[in-house]
Amino acid sequence: xxxxxxxxxxxxxxxxxxxxxxxxLSLISLVGVVTxxxxxxxxxxxxxxxxxxxxxxxxxxxxxxxxxxxDRPLGEQYFDYMTGILHGDLGKSWVTNRPVLTDLQAxxxxxxxxxxxxxxxxxxxxxxxxxxxxxxxxxxxxxxxRLIGALGVSTPVFWLGLILxxxxxxxxxxxxxxxxxxxxxxxxxxxxTGFLTIDTLLAGDFEAFGDAxxxxxxxxxxxxxxxxxxxxxxxxxxxxxxxxxxxxTTARALGLPYYRIVLKDGLQNSLVSILxxxxxxFAYLVAGSVLVERVFSWPGVGLYAYxxxxxxxxxxxxxxxxxxxVLYISINWLTDILYGIVDPRIRT
Amino acid sequence: MAxxxxxxxxxxxxxxxxxxxxxxxxxxSITLGLFMLALIVLIAVIGPxxxxxxxxxxxxxxxxxxxxxxHPFGSDASGRDVLSRVIYAVGLDLxxxxxxxxxxxxxxxxxxxxxxxxxxxxxxVLMRGVDILMAFPGFLLAVTVTAVLGNNVRTIVxxxxxxxxxxxxxxxxxxxxxxxxxxxxxxxxxxxTPVWEIMLYHLLPNTYSVLLAQATLFMAWAVLDIAGLxxxxxGIKPPTPELGAMTADGAEQMVSxxxxxxxxxxxxxxxxxxxxxxxxxxxxxxxxxxxxx
Numbered sequence: 001x002x003x004x005x006x007x008x009x010x011x012x013x014x015x016x017x018x019x020x021x022x023x024x025l026s027l028i029s030l031v032g033v034v035t036x037x038x039x040x041x042x043x044x045x046x047x048x049x050x051x052x053x054x055x056x057x058x059x060x061x062x063x064x065x066x067x068x069x070x071d072r073p074l075g076e077q078y079f080d081y082m083t084g085i086l087h088g089d090l091g092k093s094w095v096t097n098r099p100v101l102t103d104l105q106a107x108x109x110x111x112x113x114x115x116x117x118x119x120x121x122x123x124x125x126x127x128x129x130x131x132x133x134x135x136x137x138x139x140x141x142x143x144x145x146r147l148i149g150a151l152g153v154s155t156p157v158f159w160l161g162l163i164l165x166x167x168x169x170x171x172x173x174x175x176x177x178x179x180x181x182x183x184x185x186x187x188x189x190x191x192x193t194g195f196l197t198i199d200t201l202l203a204g205d206f207e208a209f210g211d212a213x214x215x216x217x218x219x220x221x222x223x224x225x226x227x228x229x230x231x232x233x234x235x236x237x238x239x240x241x242x243x244x245x246x247x248x249t250t251a252r253a254l255g256l257p258y259y260r261i262v263l264k265d266g267l268q269n270s271l272v273s274i275l276x277x278x279x280x281x282f283a284y285l286v287a288g289s290v291l292v293e294r295v296f297s298w299p300g301v302g303l304y305a306y307x308x309x310x311x312x313x314x315x316x317x318x319x320x321x322x323x324x325x326v327l328y329i330s331i332n333w334l335t336d337i338l339y340g341i342v343d344p345r346i347r348t
Numbered sequence: 349m350a351x352x353x354x355x356x357x358x359x360x361x362x363x364x365x366x367x368x369x370x371x372x373x374x375x376x377s378i379t380l381g382l383f384m385l386a387l388i389v390l391i392a393v394i395g396p397x398x399x400x401x402x403x404x405x406x407x408x409x410x411x412x413x414x415x416x417x418x419h420p421f422g423s424d425a426s427g428r429d430v431l432s433r434v435i436y437a438v439g440l441d442l443x444x445x446x447x448x449x450x451x452x453x454x455x456x457x458x459x460x461x462x463x464x465x466x467x468x469x470x471x472x473v474l475m476r477g478v479d480i481l482m483a484f485p486g487f488l489l490a491v492t493v494t495a496v497l498g499n500n501v502r503t504i505v506x507x508x509x510x511x512x513x514x515x516x517x518x519x520x521x522x523x524x525x526x527x528x529x530x531x532x533x534x535x536x537x538x539x540x541t542p543v544w545e546i547m548l549y550h551l552l553p554n555t556y557s558v559l560l561a562q563a564t565l566f567m568a569w570a571v572l573d574i575a576g577l578x579x580x581x582x583g584i585k586p587p588t589p590e591l592g593a594m595t596a597d598g599a600e601q602m603v604s605x606x607x608x609x610x611x612x613x614x615x616x617x618x619x620x621x622x623x624x625x626x627x628x629x630x631x632x633x634x635x636x637x638x639x640x641x
Contacts, residue, residue, distance in 0.1 A: 025479070032480035040496055150377075150629060154621035156572055158579050159595055159614030162602045170605050178603065290491065291576055295599065306580060309495045321484070321492050329483050 018340045026333040033325040037318055038081055090322070091315030093308070100319040104301060109194025110181060111289050111300030113216060116195075118223030119282050126228040127274070130235025135262055137240060145232060152229025161222040161295040168218060176214035178296040183211050219296045223289070227281050234277050239267075279335040375634060381626030388620055392442050395435035403433040403589045412601065415608055422608035424597060426587075433589035434613055440584070441591050441620065444501055445570035451509035453563045456516020457555065461547050463517070464524030475521075478514040486511035487573055494582040504583055508573055512566050519562050523555045557635050564628035568621045575617045591617045 084090070090100045133145035161178075168175040181196050182188065188196070189203035197216055200209035242248065243262070251261045289302035297303070301320070308316035372378050400418075407427035415422045421430035463474045481489075486508075493507035527533060528551075536546050575592030577583030584590040586597060591613040598609025 025476070028476060029480050029483045032476070033483050036480065037492070040492060146377075150622060150625050151618075154568060154572070154618050154625045156575055156579075156592070156595070156614055156617045156621070158576065158592075158599075159610065159617065162595070162599055162610050162614070163607075166602050166605070166607050166611075170603065290488075291579065294580065305491075309491070309580070309582065317492065317495060321488060324485070324488060325483050328485060332483070 015340065019337055022333060022336045022340070026329050029329050030326060033329065034082070034085060034322055035078075037322050037325075038078060085322075090319035093313050093316045095308070095311050095313045095316070100316050103304060103316065104319065104323055107299060107301045107304045109191075110298060111293070111302060113195045113197065114219050114223055114289060114292065114298065114300065115282055117197075117216065117220040118227060119278065121220065121224035122228040122231055122281070123278065125224070126231030127235050130232045131239055131262065131267070133232070133236045134239030134243060135258075142236075145236065149229040149233040149236075152226060153233075155226065157222060157226045158291045158295050160225060161219065161292055164218050164222055165295070174214075175218045176211065178218065180297050180299055181212060181215050182208065183215075186211050219292050219298055222292055222295075230281060231274070231277065235274055238274065276335045276339060279331045282331065371634065372630075375630040377626045377633070378630035381623045381628075381630060384619060384623035385627065388438060388442065388623060391435060392439035396439065399429075399432040399435050401429035401432040403428065403436045404587050405429075412606055412609075414606070421612045422606075424594070424609045425601065428587075430594070430609060430612055433594060434591070434616055437589040437591045437594060437613065438616055438620070440589065441571055441574055441617070444504065444574055444584075445567050445620075447505050448508045448512070448570040448574070449563050449566035451505055452512035452566050453516050453559055455509065456513040457520045457552070457559055459513070460517040460520030461524055461552060461555070464521035465528060465543070465547055465551065467528075471521075474517075478517050481510065481514045484511070486569070487576060490573060490577060491580070491582060494577055499577075499582050499585055501584065504574060504577060507577075508570055511573075512569065516559070516562055516566075519558055520555050523558055524551055527551055527554055557631070561628055561631035561635055564624050564631060568624035568628060571617060571620045571624065575614075 090104075092098065093100050093103055096103055129145055129148075133142045136142055165175075165178050169177060176183065186205075186208045189199040189205055189208060192199050192202050196212040197209065200206075200212050239262075248261060252258060289298075289300060290305050291302070292298065293300045293302035294306050301324075305317070305320045307313075308320060372382070405428060407423075409427065410419075410423045411425055411427040413419065413423045419429050419431065421434060424430055424433070459474065459478075463471045484492075489511045490504070490507035493510065494503050497503040497506070533546060533550060536550055541550075574583055575590070575595065578585075578590045578592030579596045581593075581596065584593060586593050594613035595610045595617070598606070598611075598613070601607075601609050
């Protein structure tokens with residue numbers, strides 16, 4: 001008689017080992033990314049960013065070089081850079097004269113607001129549509145869904161945003177002007193979540209809420225329209241694969257109603273992959289929002305990155321790339337772990 | 349010993365290569381995509397000969413005018429004819445995207461081939477490097493590289509090539525891993541075929557179909573990313589006609605209702621990306637071993 005205790009022990013140990021392995025890999029990736037950013041900005045001959053800024057005279061170049069500590073040996077610079085990061089020091093923006101980390105923290109809620117609403121919207125629409133397309137494979141519904149999928153993936157996000165502005169702001173006057181989060185005549189509510197749409201409600205300022213909503217609606221919809229096809233295609237593909245499995249056929253043979261099988265077994269087994277992608281999408285939205293925030297002048301992390309690029313704000317660009325990569329790696333790590341917990345087959 | 353003739357590559361592709369045209373036509377996606385692509389290539393090649401205006405010629409008097417008979421796509425803020433600019437821009441974007449796709453595919457395939465076949469520690473280390481590269485969202489990676497290295501076609505190609513190559517590495521490596529233990533490879537090894545010959549003549553040809561599908565998708569991504577970079581001012585700069593840059597130029601005008609300066613260039617970005625997406629998706633579906641017909 002086999003002892004099941006040891007088998008369960010085995011699974012638990014494998015889970016631990018799996019988590020340890022993924023964590024180690026993520027840390028390696030983190031170090032790699034940070035080093036890569038360092039190399040990119042420090043190692044290049046003539047330091048292009050600096051050259052651009054100090055085109056006037058070599059003396060100014062030398063001065064700034066010395067002030068930023070860029071004439072020290074690379075090893076020393078790298079060491080300082082790494083220790084700085086561990087202490088949360090990501091450098092100072094020479095535009096705002098504040099630590100970059102502070103700048104980023106101030107802008108993060110704005111980007112999060114768009115990312116959250118966009119993701120929710122795209123899941124709410126994309127998931128059911130994907131399931132429907134999988135169930136009704138090769139019917140007109142499926143072809144329509146696939147067309148939407150292909151179209152959505154091919155649409156330039158900045159173009160879509162501009163068109164939405166034209167239709168809903170200029171023509172219909174339903175949305176607010178693409179000039180940020182709140183009209184000037186309104187003052188910001190006391191920050192609770194950082195989401196203006198929530199904070200205005202919490203403060204009871206309904207007029208401001210309406211204004212915040214009118215400003216947020218177009219960029220959120222733009223993001224949603226761009227991400228929806230990704231979720232749709234993935235859900236459809238995963239569901240199709242799951243529905244072809246034998247246990248689905250068995251369930252049907254046992255007489256269970258098809259729609260219940262789809263919703264219960266089919267969905268459960270597709271959920272994991274969908275979760276993974278949702279995590280990635282979310283990370284992408286926060287980071288890749290550069291284009292959308294530029295179009296709508298939305299004061300988030302993306303716009304900050306764009307402004308830093310135009311101003312050649314050395315430290316800011318560096319920090320931005322690093323922070324977004326860290327975010328990406330962390331979310332990947334989290335979804336890998338969740339995946340491993342939910343699906344034991346992964347942890348070979 | 350008789351001279352060794354060029355080794356006949358054993359084919360295990362699931363795609364019936366002989367009647368490839370008929371197979372392609374069976375996919376509605378590919379047919380539509382190819383049709384669109386043909387039109388786009390036509391515009392890119394013949395367009396410049398038929399364009400009525402010099403894409404760089406400015407005429408302040410004609411600025412900001414809507415679509416009309418003389419200017420079917422209207423004129424932009426500097427008085428240039430949008431249609432002529434779009435025609436030239438399509439060609440430019442197509443070319444740059446092609447180069448990006450070729451670079452990413454070649455580099456990625458080489459790395460994936462070697463890494464997958466040699467295996468061991470070499471493979472593990474290389475895959476960690478690939479993971480690190482994939483830790484950046486591709487577009488952001490390209491943004492960083494172009495910001496630091498400057499905006500010209502060369503840095504764009506480098507940046508996007510680096511961003512996409514890891515995907516090709518994984519695709520090819522997966523294929524190589526599954527073929528590595530196949531009997532015909534074992535046979536080649538047994539008769540003493542040198543490693544590079546095995547890789548080049550036996551493994552590589554069997555990756556062509558997946559590579560083609562991936563390369564097509566790279567084209568779609570490249571078109572979108574090049575336009576995105578240029579929209580941010582990091583890619584190809586005005587006055588060179590480029591679809592993303594033109595969209596950016598027209599962006600300020602959108603708010604005042606002058607839609608044609610952004611809508612037309614952006615629309616063509618979408619059409620180009622769509623054609624490649626349709627073809628790439630269709631190819632990928634055809635190659636799916638789980639595909640039941």
